[in-house]
Amino acid sequence: MIPQSTFNLSFIVNGKSWSGEVPIEETLLEFLRNRLRLTGTKRSCESEVCGACTVLVDKRSVSSCNYLAFEAHERAVLTIEGVAQNDELDPLQQAFIRNIGAQCGYCTPGQIMAAKALLIENPHPTREQIAEWLSGNICRCGAYGAIAQSILEAAQEYQKSKV
Amino acid sequence: MLSQLKLVQPATVREASQALADYGEKAKLYAGGAELLLLLRNGLLQSEILIDVKKIEALHRIRLDDGVLSIGACLTHRALETSTLVRAHAPALAYAESQVANVRVRNQGTLGGNLAFNDPHSDPGTVLLIHDASVVIGNESGERRIALNQFFLDMYATALEPADVLLEIEVPALPAGMKEAYLRLHRYQRPTLGVAAGGLMSDGTLEEVRLAVGCMGPKAERLTQLERKIAGVNLADAKRVLAEENNYLRELLRPVDDLLGSAEYKLYMTGVMLGEALKHVMQNGNELP
Numbered sequence: 151m152i153p154q155s156t157f158n159l160s161f162i163v164n165g166k167s168w169s170g171e172v173p174i175e176e177t178l179l180e181f182l183r184n185r186l187r188l189t190g191t192k193r194s195c196e197s198e199v200c201g202a203c204t205v206l207v208d209k210r211s212v213s214s215c216n217y218l219a220f221e222a223h224e225r226a227v228l229t230i231e232g233v234a235q236n237d238e239l240d241p242l243q244q245a246f247i248r249n250i251g252a253q254c255g256y257c258t259p260g261q262i263m264a265a266k267a268l269l270i271e272n273p274h275p276t277r278e279q280i281a282e283w284l285s286g287n288i289c290r291c292g293a294y295g296a297i298a299q300s301i302l303e304a305a306q307e308y309q310k311s312k313v
Numbered sequence: 314m315l316s317q318l319k320l321v322q323p324a325t326v327r328e329a330s331q332a333l334a335d336y337g338e339k340a341k342l343y344a345g346g347a348e349l350l351l352l353l354r355n356g357l358l359q360s361e362i363l364i365d366v367k368k369i370e371a372l373h374r375i376r377l378d379d380g381v382l383s384i385g386a387c388l389t390h391r392a393l394e395t396s397t398l399v400r401a402h403a404p405a406l407a408y409a410e411s412q413v414a415n416v417r418v419r420n421q422g423t424l425g426g427n428l429a430f431n432d433p434h435s436d437p438g439t440v441l442l443i444h445d446a447s448v449v450i451g452n453e454s455g456e457r458r459i460a461l462n463q464f465f466l467d468m469y470a471t472a473l474e475p476a477d478v479l480l481e482i483e484v485p486a487l488p489a490g491m492k493e494a495y496l497r498l499h500r501y502q503r504p505t506l507g508v509a510a511g512g513l514m515s516d517g518t519l520e521e522v523r524l525a526v527g528c529m530g531p532k533a534e535r536l537t538q539l540e541r542k543i544a545g546v547n548l549a550d551a552k553r554v555l556a557e558e559n560n561y562l563r564e565l566l567r568p569v570d571d572l573l574g575s576a577e578y579k580l581y582m583t584g585v586m587l588g589e590a591l592k593h594v595m596q597n598g599n600e601l602p
Binding site: 151152153154155157173174175177180196197198199201204210211212213216217218220221264267279282283285286287 | 314315316317318319320321323328331332336346347350351354362363391414415416417418420421501502602
């Protein structure tokens, strides 16, 4: 086995396929921000603690700062830029706006992606389950109450749109 | 930024072990990367080659055989937290896994990686000790089995030899009727202290007890001497014994002062938390999320 310094990566980002070579050490965060200019995903603590860089890989949340891009091979990545359907904001985004679920907004993309992963797995979370799930997404402005309320409301909206 | 890395993806344990032997110190085994990549980024560890063991199919297996749950080293914390097998066989382990960091880390980090890294501030190892768990280790010349309490050597040090690959964690069932619980004290997602208890109750007394403590000192420990003292007493007496055993706990656990608290505080809380864990055991163990 000869160690390779690049990887022939082929995957889907926000519904579009991408193929090409990436260095092994390139993180998904660097890939998204520097190559695709998807700068909604934020760089912050770089230690998997703050949640600002949260994206979904095959519908599961990961810290893109500490996730090597090649690991997304043949998987589907969703970032904040892929959450809205064309011009229609996602119920989560609408609820965050309605409830002012942000102050400075830096953590918001991560909060919304974490919430997205939660609602995929558990469409009817309680406030306690939301608090537990989002304990890994830090909001220095302290918008937690409004964030939790937004997620509760979005869960109801998802439910209505299904009926 | 991470410095330049190269990758090999062996398909068998033999190939992985061969790669370790060939590249020596330059190479590191890589599974979830949750801890390894952090160390590399912060310059605490140097490596040029990642040996990605996730292509080895056997490391993703989980099976219950004759009362022993065998967990493949590459299974993630999240997979184990939600596994019906783990929740039924070792509910305190499922609970401990649900407490690891945050859901993103649990989606990425593996049990094998966690044990092989042996960070003193870790959850699952403490529960595994009360199950008398072992690890199965493979290399080019075959496989061997080591009891977990002999696998943990010291802070960040294990019994893994340079060309060894951690394959499986074997978790025997607790004795029939024994209940278990794991409790932790934590700040900022990192445990200050983790305690695991197993107890077999009979007419209000603890007939048989198993206790383990993690995060206090260099490695998680079973409290065998204390277990013998508590066997045969009721909960109130057990709590009294725990409060009197500060010296034993200090010598065994070697607590240190750090940002999470003073050694004295941690020792005091160990006694309190062990008592609480025994109370949980008497009331049916952890409530699983």
